[in-house]
Amino acid sequence: MTERFDPAQADTRWQAAWDEAQSFRADDTSSKPRSYVLEMFPYPSGRIHIGHVRNYTMGDVLARYKRMKGFEVLHPMGWDAFGMPAENAAMEKGVHPGGWTRENIANMKAQLKRLGFALDWSREIATCEPEYYGHEQALFLDLYEHGLVYRKESAVNWDPVDQTVLANEQVIDGRGWRSGALVEKRKLSQWFLKITDFAEELLEGLSTLDKWPEKVRTMQENWIGKSQGLQFRFDLSTGGTVEVYSTRPDTIFGASFVAVAADHPIAQTAATGRKDVQDFIALCKQGGTTAAELETAEKLGFDTGIKARHSFTGAELPVYIANFVLMDYGTGAVMAVPGHDQRDFEFATKYDLPILRVVAASAQEAEKPFDGESEAGDGVLVNSAFLDGMSVAEAKAAVIARAEGEGWGEGKTVWRLRDWGVSRQRYWGTPIPFIHCEVCGVVPVPKKHLPVTLPEDVDFQTPGNPLVRHPTWKHVDCPQCGHAARRETDTLDTFVDSSWYFLRFASQPGDRPFDPAKIAEWLPVEQYIGGIEHAILHLLYARFWTRALARIGKIEVKEPFGSLFTQGMVTHETYFRINDANGQPVYFAPGEVERTSEGATLRADRAPVEVGRVIKMSKSKKNVVDPDEIVATYGADAIRWFMLSDSPPERDLPWSEAGIEGCGRFVQRLWRLFAQHDPAAQGEDKAVDRKVHQTIAAIAGDIESLGFNKAVARIYELTGVIEKAAPSASRSAAIRSLLLLVAPMMPHLAEEAWATVGAGESATLVADAAWPDVDPALLVDDEVTVAVQVKGKLRDTLTVAKGTSKEELEALALASEKVQRALDGAQVRKVIVVPDRLVNVVA
RNA sequence: GCGGGCGUGGCGGAAUGGUAGACGCUGCGGACUUAAAAUCCGCUUGGGAUUCCAGUGCGGGUUCGAGUCCCGCCGCCCGCACCA
Known part of the structure; x- marks a missing residue:
C-alpha cells in the first residue's frame, strides 16, 4: 500500500468499477428481502448544494449498509425538473427552459457521481420529460x-x-x-x-x-385541522339570514358583532350604489393571498349598517365587512367574540365594539377586565345565561344541542384543510x-x-x-x-410531479405509469430522507396522491413512506462590511476571507471584515461552499465524512474549513492503520475483541436510527483503541472490521484498502462484502464502574464485578473514606442502590 | 398573527431520570526534524487551590437524584397552501 491515500485517482477508479459491475442496480427478480431507500429528489438549479450532499450522504450510508446486511436495495435518483427558476432563466438570459434544465441535470449528475453515491442510475427520472409527465396526465385523468x-x-x-x-x-x-x-x-x-x-x-x-x-x-x-363547531344563522335587519360557523359556539353570549368577507354576498349587496362600500371592498382586494400576510395585516372593517339579531339575547349586532375574514373558509362569515379571539379583540378595540367576558378562571372572576388581549384558554362559562358554570366543552355541546333542537343551527365538523x-x-x-x-x-x-x-x-x-x-x-x-x-x-x-415519483422509481413500464405488482414489492419506502421544510405540503400531497391511487384501485399501498427522517440545514458563518454609502452589508465569500481565532480579514486588502451569524448557506449572503472544490481538494470520502460528523443529522450542521481539514486528516490516519493489517499476526487480545464487537453492534444501531454522528464518534474511539494495541490476530481482525464499518461512509478509501486487506476473500469489492458478525458473548463487560453519591453529589466511584449485589455495593460505598468524609458524621437515613450504576447515600 | 421545533465549554456536540462535557474541531505546550510539512504525546467549562464550590438560555416546581419530567418566561429557526 502507498504511503498516502490519493483520492484524486482512487475516487474515479472505484466509481468506474462500481459502474462497470453495476453494483447498485436494483434487481426486481432478486430473492433477497427488499429495502427502498429514498432521498427527496433535487430541483436542478445548476449546481449541487452542500445541503444535497448531506441529504444524499445519509441515504447513501444507509443504502450501502443495507446492501452489506443482505438486502436488495433500491436507491434511485431523479430530478424535480419543472418549476419557476427555468422560466426566470429564460426571461433573464434568453435560454430555453428545457435546454437550461437539461444542461443543469447533466452537470449535477456528474457532481453526484463524483461523490460516489450508490445510486441506481438506470432508473433516473426527470419530471420535465414527456416519458414522465405523460403518465402523470394519465393519472390525472x-x-x-x-x-x-x-x-x-x-x-x-x-x-x-x-x-x-x-x-x-x-x-x-x-x-x-x-x-x-x-x-x-x-x-x-x-x-x-x-x-x-x-x-x-x-x-x-x-x-x-x-x-x-x-x-x-x-x-x-394541525394542518388538516379537524374541528367540531356549530354552523348557524342570525336573522338580519334587512330580512334574510347570515350563515356563520364557529368552533367556539360556547362563547356565543360574548358575540358583539358579525364579520363577513369582502366577497361575501352580503358585502356585494351592500355595495350596490354605495361608493364607500365599493371602495372598501377594493381596499380589501389589495395585497397578497398568503395566510401570514392576511393575519398580520392591519384589521380593517366597514360597518354595513345592517344588524344581525342575536339568537339568545336578541341583541342587535352590527355586521361589518372585514379584511381578515376569508370567503373560502367556513361560510365566509363569523360571529366575532372579542373576549376570546385575538383577531376579534384587535378589531373590537379599533372600532370600539363591546368586549364581553364569557369564560373566566372561576365564577368569581366573571367581571375581571381583559389585560390588553383576548383569553383563549379553558375555564368556566360566565355571563352566559343557561351556560353559566359549565366548562368550555360542556357549553359547546349544550349550545349545539340547543341550536339543533330549536332548528337554527347544526353541529358540523369543519376542516382547516382546503382542496388542492x-x-x-x-x-x-x-x-x-x-x-x-x-x-x-x-x-x-x-x-x-x-x-x-x-x-x-x-x-x-x-x-x-x-x-x-x-x-x-x-x-x-x-x-x-x-x-x-x-x-x-x-x-x-x-408538487403533483413530486407526489408520485417514488412510485415511478419502483417500476417504469413504457405504456403505463407503473406496474402495481412491482409497487407492491418495493413500497412503502423503507426510509425517506429530506428537509423539514417539506414537513407539511410535499409530504401531505404525496400521502394524498398515494391514497387516491389506492382508492381508485391503481395500487394497494396507502402510505408511501414507512419511516421519515428530516435532516437539518448546512450553515456557515457570514463575512461582511457595512457599505458607508447606504448602510447595507456587503458580503464576502469564505474563499475571499482569512479566518483567524480573533476574527477575519479580507485576503484582498488584509483589512478586517465582520464575522456575522452562522446561517443557512445562501447565494445572497455568499456563505456558500462548492462541493466540487471540496472533492477536488480533499476527496469524496472527506466531504462525506464531514457531512456525517459532529452534528446530529436532524440539526443544523455548521460548515467549517478546519472541520473539513480534520476529515481529510482522518482519511489518511485510517489509511495508515489499514496498512498495518497483518494476516500472519498471532495471539488474542480480549480487550480489542470486546471493543470491536461492541462497536459493530452499536454502529449498526446508529446507522439504522440514522445517528451518524454517534457512529462517527465510535469509529474515532475504535480507531484510537486499535492504534494503541500491540500486534495480534485480534488487532488484525479489528482492522478488517473497522474497514467494513467505515465502508458505507468512506467507500473509496474502503475499496482501495480492501484490495489488500480483503485479498483472497469472496467479495472482490467491499461494496459486495457482508457487514461483520457480532459475537454476543463479547458485548458485555465483566467489570463496571459504579458511581457513589452522598446526597446526590458524586464523591467516589467503585470498580466492581458486574452483577455485584445491592448489599455488597452498599457496604462498599459506606466503607469509602471519601463517603465518610462527605458524611462528616451525619446519620445515614437511606441508601439507594441501582446495581451496576450507582449508590446514593442520603443523610 | 397561527402551527411546529430548538437552546449544554471558545466551536459542533455526548449523556435508558443515575459519574455533565464522550468524540471531534480550535487553541496552547511538548516530542521527532538542520528546518518545515506530516505524525505522535499532554492540557483545554469557570472559579478556588489540591480532590472543594458553581455550572446545561432565564425563573419556579416534582424527585434520594433533573441537561432529561412539569409550569411560566426569553431568544433563535422552520412552515403557513403559487419557492422547491
Missing part, C-alpha cells in the same frame, strides 16, 4: 374520472402592470417583484384536487406512521390534459392522445403564460364533437 378533480374559482396574486399571475414569493411587501406594482387578488377558474375527501383518512393514517417524527405528525394534524389548487398559469410544467369546447364544455384529452407535450417554440420576452400566446398550440379540435376548441393552457403545480 383517472382521478378526474373518479370525481376527484374539479374546477372552481379561486384567487391569485395579480400583477396589474405585467398582466401576470405571481407566486407568493414573487410578491414582496404587497408589490410585484419586477413591476413594483401593488398586487391585487384576482379570481380565476382553476383546477382542484379533492384532498378534502381524504381529510379523515389522512388524519387517521398519521397514527400508523410511528416511524415519522412526532413533530411532523403534529404539524400535519393545482392550476398554474405558467409554461414550464405538466400541461393539464383538457380541452375547452364551446359546445361540449370541458373535455378530457383521450388517453390515446397522451402525452400532451409542451411546444418548444415559445418566447419569454413578454410577461405572462407563453402557452396562451403561442400561435398554434392551443388550437385543437374537440375530441367529442370535432368543432374548433382550445387546449387548457394552465399547467400542473410541481
